[in-house]
Amino acid sequence: MSGIASNPVEPPRYIRHQAPRPRSEAKRSHIIDAAMRHFAENGYHAARVGDIAATLGIAKGSIFQHFGSKDGLFFEVYKRAVRSFSKYLDAPADVRAAGFFDVLYYWLVRTEHMLREDWIPYRISLLGNYGTDLVLKREINRFLTTEDPYGTGAFVRFGLERGELRKDMDIEMIVSILDWTMERFQDALLTAELDPGLFRRQGEMPEKKEARIRQFLEVLQRAVGAVSASSVHSNRQIRRIAAADLVARTKMS
């Protein structure tokens, strides 16, 4: 295509000819751990690769040898953080048995507690979603699409098989909507920074928060839930509203 192939192409170097020694993998892992803490505490930009190295008592160059760049390091950190989260279907068996929307409820009410005891990976995912760079964000999206770390796809199929989700929609549309709204709702729940609109008022009112969760789930159920007896969320309040609505609809006709 372009120039003349004057020199025979050198075989590309820096390709692993054999699996890395076990020591190397362990070190990588240590670096990722320390980096995760640093990124979580300082944010992406304020985190210094040199500081991470100093914390570990190793040379900065070593980190670059392993990960190539600060972006590359963060991407590994991000993947580990996200993989450490539970998948939807990891909910206890009795919750799963209760149904699709009960599983969502289960995870939403636990979000806050999980944050307190394990805030570091959550903060990392927040940085990956909003606080780094569009180029990196693109990599992250590719990762999320191919790996589906929350198991949204399987979870939606679960809901479809149980007849709790509408069958007349593209499944990708359901997955997307679930991903979008759950992500944003959880962000709003957890960080006043991101959504000052929805939760700014009630700093210390857990019951108000729970009401929001219920309302959100109810909206979600209307949006993508199938309309049949088995799909009605087992929670009393939601069932009550759905029933009232049904009456209203019936009267209308």
Next chain:
Amino acid sequence: MSGIASNPVEPPRYIRHQAPRPRSEAKRSHIIDAAMRHFAENGYHAARVGDIAATLGIAKGSIFQHFGSKDGLFFEVYKRAVRSFSKYLDAPADVRAAGFFDVLYYWLVRTEHMLREDWIPYRISLLGNYGTDLVLKREINRFLTTEDPYGTGAFVRFGLERGELRKDMDIEMIVSILDWTMERFQDALLTAELDPGLFRRQGEMPEKKEARIRQFLEVLQRAVGAVSASSVHSNRQIRRIAAADLVARTKMS
């Protein structure tokens, strides 16, 4: 409160005693324009303040004098970009008269065209939403909340007054859900253009896109729309599905 007022406090300097001269405002405006182009073309990180200055034929220090920092400059750029977008209720009168969901439809189908003729501010808003820094993102959210540049609040009130939206939900919940899903849906719609890697399937299928828009709006209507004759979207397909659903619900009881 804190220490002893040992020294009489110096009157703070660097406070504007009078409005900036008109020349200054014009220059600010020029800088913002050039910066917007640079950020849009290169992304936040790759954009160089020095390049922007060189493009304008002025000194780099001048930009810092006006905006304090690169972040500060970007924030001004972001505000201008977002303010340049239409508000929901800027739709033509006949579209407004057709109803809430028709207005949404109107804007969604136009998103693509608007992108082509005016891609720079869109790209800026994308950078502001995903590609800078959490600290800046926080400022941006505060701005979006206080200024409501898309007029979402007024638009939701419009829908409520027309009886097209549910009255048994907190209004902020509706606003948040509308903001979240519209933003993400538009991003998905548009980044398919900008970045064929993500949604590479329907690159050249406008009718598929329109089907997606209809499906999305239908979901949204189920989620937050009131159930009454006047709320049904005027689009035939949506009305048909809503009617079928009503029948199904009635049978169920």
Next chain:
DNA sequence: ATGCTTCCGTGACTTGGAGTCATCCATGAG
């Protein structure tokens, strides 16, 4: 006009962190 003051623009300079590389060293194979 002449001086006075305040603001604006300038570009050389400082700061500081990402990324590099020649060299060293630890380890394993023969």
Next chain:
DNA sequence: CTCATGGATGACTCCAAGTCACGGAAGCAT
């Protein structure tokens, strides 16, 4: 013990954000 390989090192380069002392321009007063 020697050699070969690849990880570890840290001083070094590069580069862009941000600073500042200075000079000049524009308003203001006399």
